[in-house]
Amino acid sequence: MNWQIKYALAAFAKERQSSAEHVGGDLIRIMTQDRPDVLAAITSVETVDQATAARYREQVEGLDFLCGYRAECVWEGEAIQYLEENCIGWGSFGTLSSAALDGNANSAPHKVYKFSDRLLRQYGRVEKVDREFDRIHRITLRSGATFRIGMIADYEPTANEVRSMWDRFGPVDIVWNINPNGTPQPEANEAGRELGCEVMKWEELKELLSRA
Amino acid sequence: MGRVEGAPEQGLMTAREIAVYLLGSCPSLEHFDAFMFGSTLHGIGQDIDILIVGPGGNLLAQLKKELQYAGSSLPFHILYMQPSEELHTQFVAKERCIPLAHLAASC
Numbered sequence: 159m160n161w162q163i164k165y166a167l168a169a170f171a172k173e174r175q176s177s178a179e180h181v182g183g184d185l186i187r188i189m190t191q192d193r194p195d196v197l198a199a200i201t202s203v204e205t206v207d208q209a210t211a212a213r214y215r216e217q218v219e220g221l222d223f224l225c226g227y228r229a230e231c232v233w234e235g236e237a238i239q240y241l242e243e244n245c246i247g248w249g250s251f252g253t254l255s256s257a258a259l260d261g262n263a264n265s266a267p268h269k270v271y272k273f274s275d276r277l278l279r280q281y282g283r284v285e286k287v288d289r290e291f292d293r294i295h296r297i298t299l300r301s302g303a304t305f306r307i308g309m310i311a312d313y314e315p316t317a318n319e320v321r322s323m324w325d326r327f328g329p330v331d332i333v334w335n336i337n338p339n340g341t342p343q344p345e346a347n348e349a350g351r352e353l354g355c356e357v358m359k360w361e362e363l364k365e366l367l368s369r370a
Numbered sequence: 371m372g373r374v375e376g377a378p379e380q381g382l383m384t385a386r387e388i389a390v391y392l393l394g395s396c397p398s399l400e401h402f403d404a405f406m407f408g409s410t411l412h413g414i415g416q417d418i419d420i421l422i423v424g425p426g427g428n429l430l431a432q433l434k435k436e437l438q439y440a441g442s443s444l445p446f447h448i449l450y451m452q453p454s455e456e457l458h459t460q461f462v463a464k465e466r467c468i469p470l471a472h473l474a475a476s477c
Contacts, residue, residue, distance in 0.1 A: 161443040168382055169416040202443075229417050229447035251416055314459050318426070318450040343455045 160184065162202045162227040166251060176258050185218060188254075193261040198223040198254055201231075206248070208236040215244055222264040223247040225254045232326070233268065233292040242267070268292055270311045274336040277360070278307070283367055294327050303370040305331045307363075308355075315342045315357065317349035324353050332366070333357040385410050388418060388444070389473035396436040401429050405467035408447075417445040421467050423456045 163180055170178035176190040181197070188196040199214045199221060206226055214224050224246055226233065233248060241248045242265075247257050249268030257266035267275070271292050278295055279287050286298040293309040308323045308330040315335050323333065333350055335342050335357065342357045350357040358366070383391065385406055393399060402424030409415040422433065430450065437448060449461075456462060 162445070164382060165416060165445050227445060229445065312449075314455075314461075316449070316451050316455050318430070318452075321426075343458060345452055345455050 160202065162200045166200045166225070166227065169251065169255070173255070176255070184214075188258045188263075190258050190261070193258065194222075194263075196222045196254075196258045196263040198225055198263070200225045200227050200251075202227055204228060204230060205232045205234065206237045207234045208240050211237040211240045211246075211248075215241075215246060221246055223249075223254055223257060223266070225249065225251055227251055235289040235291055235294075238267070238289060238292065271309060271336070274309055274334065281364070281367065283370075291327060293323075294330065299367060299370055301370060305367075305370070307332045307334050309334050309336045311336050311340075313337050313340050315340065315346045317343065317345040320346050320349040320353065320355075320357060324355070329353075330355050332363060334363055335359055383444070384413075385468075386473050386476055389470040392420075392437075392440060393470055393474055395440045396433065398429060398433040398436055399470070401425065402433060404470045405462060406470060406473060407465040407467040411466075411468060417447045420446055420448045420470075421456075421461065421465075422448060422450045423453055423462075426452065 159180060163184065163186060166186055167178055167180060170176055170188065176188050178186045178188045181187050184199045184201055186198055186200060188198060197218065197220050199218055201224065203210055203226065211224060215221055224241060238248060245264045247263045247266035249266065250270060253266055253269040256269060257263040275289065278284055278297055283299050284297050285300045288296040290296060294306065296304060296306045298304050308327060310319050310323065310333055312319060320333055324330065333355055347357050389406060402422050405421040406419065407421060408419035410418045437446065451461065461467065
C-alpha cells in the first residue's frame with residue numbers, strides 16, 4: 159500500500175459520516191450513508207497533466223474522482239477540462255471528503271479555487287477565461303484588455319508564496335489573494351512590486367477590472 | 371504527541387519521528403527555525419504542517435530541495451516565512467507551533 163493511500167485511509171478512519179477501503183493500487187472506495195459510493199484515485203504526483211488524467215480514466219472503469227494528495231499538487235488546465243468533460247471530479251483530499259458527503263464526487267471541482275473561478279467567469283466585464291492551471295487564469299475583458307491572474311488561497315500570503323508562484327508559473331499581472339479573510343503581508347506586496355505584479359484582494363481586483 | 375490515529379498498523383510516522391527524520395535528512399535546517407503545527411501534533415493529520423522561518427536566497431533554495439526529497443513519501447504542507455513576516459503575524463504563537471528540535475527530543 160503506497161503512502162498516500164495510507165494517509166487517505168487514516169483520515170477517513172477519523173470521519174464519522176464516511177468510511178473508506180482500499181480497492182488496489184491508487185484506488186479507494188468511499189462509503190457514505192444515503193450517498194453514492196465513490197471510486198477515487200489518490201495520486202502522489204506534483205502536477206496533474208492531461209496525460210495523467212487520461213491514464214487514470216482509461217485504467218479505472220467507473221472512476222468518480224481524481225485526488226491529488228500532496229498539498230502542493232498543481233492541475234493543468236487541459237487536465238481539468240478533460241476530467242470535467244468526462245464527469246470525473248478533481249482536486250484536493252479536502253475536496254474529495256466534502257464531495258463524498260455532498261454526493262457529487264463526479265462533478266466536484268477543487269474546492270479551494272471553485273468560488274474564485276466562478277467569480278471571474280460571472281463578472282460582467284469578463285468576456286473570456288482561459289484556465290491555464292487550477293490557480294492561473296488568463297482573462298480577456300470586453301474592452302479587449304487581458305490579464306494573467308494567479309490565485310493564492312492562504313490566509314496570510316507571504317513573499318515566498320508570491321515568488322514561488324512567479325517561478326513556477328511564469329509572470330502574472332496580478333496575484334489575487336482569494337481567501338476572503340486573508341491579509342497579504344507587506345513583504346508579499348513588496349515581492350510583487352519587485353517582480354512586476356500587484357498583490358490584491360477581490361475588491362481591488364474588481365475595481366481594476368472595471369477601469370480596464 | 372500521538373501517532374496518526376486509526377492507522378498505527380500502517381506505520382505512519384509520529385510527530386516526533388517526523389521531526390527526527392527531517393532534522394537528520396535536511397542539513398540546511400541548521401540555518402532556519404523549523405516548527406511543526408496543526409493536526410499532526412495531535413495524531414489526526416491528513417497532512418504534515420511545517421513552518422520554516424529564515425532567510426531567502428540560495429540557502430532557502432537549497433533547503434527546498436532537501437525538503438522536497440525528504441517529502442517524496444510524506445504529505446508535507448510547508449509554509450516559508452521571513453523573520454519579519456513571522457513577527458507581524460505572530461504565527462508561531464497563534465498556531466502553537468512546536469520547534470522540530472523540541473519534538474525530536476521529546477519522549
